[in-house]
Amino acid sequence: MNRAAFLSRVREAAQRGRAHRVHLHEVPDGTGYVGAAGDLCEALAAEVEAVGGSAHVVNDREGARAALNDLLRQYNARSAYCWQHPVLDRLALAELLREENVETHRHDTLTAMTPAARKARILAADIGISSVDVAIAETGTLVVCSRPGQERLATLLPPVHVAIVDAHQIVPDLFDAFERLDPLSLASNIALITGPSKTGDIELQLTTGVHGPGKWHVIVIRNAQAMHVD
Amino acid sequence: MTKVDYLRSEHHEFLDASAEALGNRNLQAILGRLGDTLGARNKQAWAELPNSDLVRERARAIKDETLAELDKHLETLDASVRRLGGHVHWADNGEEACRAILEIIQSHGASKVVKSKSMTSEEIHLNKALEKAGIRPVETDFGEYIIQVAGQRPSHIVGPALHLSKDQVAEILSAEAGENLPSDREELAAFARRRLRSSFAEAEVGITGVNFAIAETGTIVLISNEGNARLTTSLPKVHIAVMGIEKVIPRLADLPVFLKVLARAATGQKQSVYASMITGPRRDGEIDGPEEFHLVILDNGRSRILEGPLRESLFCIRCGACLNACPIYRNIGGHAYGGVYAGPIGAVLTPLYDGLARNEHLPHASSLCGACQAACPVKIAIPEMLVKLREQLHGEPGQGGWLESLAYRTWARMLRSPWLYRAATWLATRTIGWLWRKKRWINRLPGKVGGWTKTRDFPAPAAERFRDWWQREGQQ
Numbered sequence: 112m113n114r115a116a117f118l119s120r121v122r123e124a125a126q127r128g129r130a131h132r133v134h135l136h137e138v139p140d141g142t143g144y145v146g147a148a149g150d151l152c153e154a155l156a157a158e159v160e161a162v163g164g165s166a167h168v169v170n171d172r173e174g175a176r177a178a179l180n181d182l183l184r185q186y187n188a189r190s191a192y193c194w195q196h197p198v199l200d201r202l203a204l205a206e207l208l209r210e211e212n213v214e215t216h217r218h219d220t221l222t223a224m225t226p227a228a229r230k231a232r233i234l235a236a237d238i239g240i241s242s243v244d245v246a247i248a249e250t251g252t253l254v255v256c257s258r259p260g261q262e263r264l265a266t267l268l269p270p271v272h273v274a275i276v277d278a279h280q281i282v283p284d285l286f287d288a289f290e291r292l293d294p295l296s297l298a299s300n301i302a303l304i305t306g307p308s309k310t311g312d313i314e315l316q317l318t319t320g321v322h323g324p325g326k327w328h329v330i331v332i333r334n335a336q337a338m339h340v341d
Numbered sequence: 342m343t344k345v346d347y348l349r350s351e352h353h354e355f356l357d358a359s360a361e362a363l364g365n366r367n368l369q370a371i372l373g374r375l376g377d378t379l380g381a382r383n384k385q386a387w388a389e390l391p392n393s394d395l396v397r398e399r400a401r402a403i404k405d406e407t408l409a410e411l412d413k414h415l416e417t418l419d420a421s422v423r424r425l426g427g428h429v430h431w432a433d434n435g436e437e438a439c440r441a442i443l444e445i446i447q448s449h450g451a452s453k454v455v456k457s458k459s460m461t462s463e464e465i466h467l468n469k470a471l472e473k474a475g476i477r478p479v480e481t482d483f484g485e486y487i488i489q490v491a492g493q494r495p496s497h498i499v500g501p502a503l504h505l506s507k508d509q510v511a512e513i514l515s516a517e518a519g520e521n522l523p524s525d526r527e528e529l530a531a532f533a534r535r536r537l538r539s540s541f542a543e544a545e546v547g548i549t550g551v552n553f554a555i556a557e558t559g560t561i562v563l564i565s566n567e568g569n570a571r572l573t574t575s576l577p578k579v580h581i582a583v584m585g586i587e588k589v590i591p592r593l594a595d596l597p598v599f600l601k602v603l604a605r606a607a608t609g610q611k612q613s614v615y616a617s618m619i620t621g622p623r624r625d626g627e628i629d630g631p632e633e634f635h636l637v638i639l640d641n642g643r644s645r646i647l648e649g650p651l652r653e654s655l656f657c658i659r660c661g662a663c664l665n666a667c668p669i670y671r672n673i674g675g676h677a678y679g680g681v682y683a684g685p686i687g688a689v690l691t692p693l694y695d696g697l698a699r700n701e702h703l704p705h706a707s708s709l710c711g712a713c714q715a716a717c718p719v720k721i722a723i724p725e726m727l728v729k730l731r732e733q734l735h736g737e738p739g740q741g742g743w744l745e746s747l748a749y750r751t752w753a754r755m756l757r758s759p760w761l762y763r764a765a766t767w768l769a770t771r772t773i774g775w776l777w778r779k780k781r782w783i784n785r786l787p788g789k790v791g792g793w794t795k796t797r798d799f800p801a802p803a804a805e806r807f808r809d810w811w812q813r814e815g816q817q
Contacts, residue, residue: 114419114429114431117431117433117638117640118412118415118431120640120644121412121415121586121640121644121647122412123644123648124411124644125408125409125411125412125647125648127647127648128408128409128649128652129409131649131652131653132405132409133401133405133653135398135401135402135405136395138395138396138398138399138402139395142392142395142399143393143395143396143399143597143598145390162610162614218628221628229628234538249611250611250612252612257623257627257629257630258624258626259627259628262627262628262629263571263575263629263630264575267571267572267575268572285597285601286597288597289593289597292593294558294592294593297558297560297620298620299619299620299621299622299623299624299627299630300574300575300619300620300630301617301618301620302571302618303600303612303615303616303618304614304615305610305611305612305613305614306614307614308566308568308614309566309614310483310484310530310566310567311500311566312482312483312484312487312501312502312503313483313502313505313507313510313526313529313530314371314506314526315374315378315379315503318526318527318530320530320531320534321483321530321533321534321568321569322481322483322534322567322568322569322571323567323568323572323615324568
C-alpha cells in the first residue's frame, strides 16, 4: 500500500531482470501499416459489412437524409438519442426527426432534466445517431471521442446505432487514426467501434446485440461539400 | 463422484481432473470444435496483416523495454492519472487490492456493483472478498454472467463459459429466470441483456480490469466484443480499474501495435468490436461517464517474477491464443489446470504465483510442440519456460532419485560416443527389436518405466538399424 516501498521493490526487480532481457530483431518503421487500396469510402463500406454492420454509401446530404429516413421507418423509431455535431447539423437532423415525429434527446435537452429523468429517457431510446471523429477504412472502425454533445452512451445504449460519416473523416489505417490523436489532450473517453455488439460465449457461435447495439449502420457521405448552399 | 468439484474450486489434482475431463463427452465435443472455428479464423486474420511476424516482434520489444524500466513507467502512470483527478492505490497482494476496492465502495455507501470480465480480479478472488462484506458484484460479460449464475470458474481466458453447451446454458439461465428458456443462443442472449440492463441501470460502482495502461496519458484501455466494458465505465458514478504492474505501456503510439495483434490472436478478428480508452473521470459539461476514477495497481508476486529467468511471462496480454493452439488444452479444457489461468501460459503462471511444488504436474502438461509460442502475439517462449520450471522441479530434493539420474547419465554418455551408440543400437535391434518384430508395439514395460505403458503403448525398436538398411538399399 506504500507507494514508495512498492516502487522501490519494482525498481530493484526491474534492474535485476535486465539480465534476462530477450533477444530482439530489428523492426523497420511503418511495419504493420495496412491501409486501404482504392476509394476510401468503398473500402470503409466493405469492412463495415464484413464485420456484420450495414453500410450505405451516398453521394450527398440529400442521399444521407433519405437513407436515415429509411432506417427510422425500418426500425419504427419513436425516440432517438443524438449527438450534436457539425456533420449532423449540416444534414438538418433535428428537422428531419421532427418531421418523422421522433422524440429527440440530445445534450441540450438532457441537461435540463434531473439525472433520474435523463437516465430513464436515454435507456428507452430506440435509436442512437452520431457522427464520428475519425473512421478507419482498413478495419471498418469508427473512432468516437466523448465531449459535451458527443455522449458516449448515444453510441452504446440504444439497440440501433446509426453513424454518419463524411468522406473527409476517413483515414486508411489505425496508425493514421492515432496520428490524429494528441496525447496531451485526449478526450475522457475514446471508443473504437468495429461492428455491432457481439459475443461468442455460447459454443463459440456468433450472437449479436448482447449489450451494445445489435444493429449497426454506417452512412458514408461521399461528397458532402458538393451539396447546394444553405 | 470426485472429492473436489473442479468446475467450482481451484485444486492441485491435475491428473484426476484431466482424466475426468477426458471422459466428459460433452466437453470433448466442445473442445473438438475449438481448432476448427477459432483456428481457421485466426489464420485468416493473420494472413491479412502483412509482416505480422515483425508486428509481433515490435509488440514484444515494447514489452521488453517497458519491463526494463517498469518503475519509471508506473511513476509516470501514477502522475498522469492523478493529474486528471483520478486516484491511484498500490496493492502488494490480492488481499490489499480487495481491501482497497471494498473501502472505495463502502466510502460511497454503495452496494450495487457491476463488473466487466477481468482475469486479475479472478486472480485476487475479488468477488468472494466483496460477498463476505455483503456486496454481490454482478458479472456482466455474458460468459462470465453464465458461470457466475452457475457458481462455476472460468475455463478460458477469453471465453469463460466455453466448457458449457447451449443446452447447459439454457438450463442454468432458466433456473435463474424462473421460467423455461429455449436452447436458442439469441433468446438466451436477449434474456441476459434484459437482466443485465437493469443491473446497469441501478449500478453505483463499476469494476473493470485493464488491458493496457498508457503511462504518458494516464489512459486505461479496455477491449471487449459485447460492450459491457463500455457500459460498466459509462453508467455508474464510480469506476474502479484493477491492473497488474505489467499492464503499463509507455506511450499512446504503442497502443495501435497491440491493437493490431490482440484481436487477431484472441478471436481472429482484425479489431475487437470495442476498444475503450478511458482518460480520467468525466470532464466539465459531460453528462455521462464516471465522476470518480480509481486505479488499483497490483504486484502480487509479479516483481519476484520480473527479476528472474521467467520474466518473459510478464509479456502476456491475456489473449488466450496459446490455449486454443495447445493439444493438451484442447483435450482437457481449462478446469483441469486447477488455477485461475489455464492452458500453456497457465502452466507457467500458476506455478509462479501459487508455488511450483504443489503444481508439479503443470510444467509437464505440455508436449513442448511449440504451438503456443507460434500462436502468441508477443512470441513468449512458453516451451522454454516450461523446461526451466521442470529443471527447477527436479533440482528440488525428493524428486528424481539416483536410478533416474544414472539412467540419464548413461543415456548421455552413449549419445556422445559414436562407437557406443552404434553398439547400443546394434544390441537393441538384435534383441528387443527382433523379439517384437511382428507386434512393433510394447504394451507393458517393467518397473519404474511402466508408467509409460499404463495409458499408451511404447514403440519397439526396429528389427534393423537404419544405417544397415541404408548400407544395403540406399546406395543405388
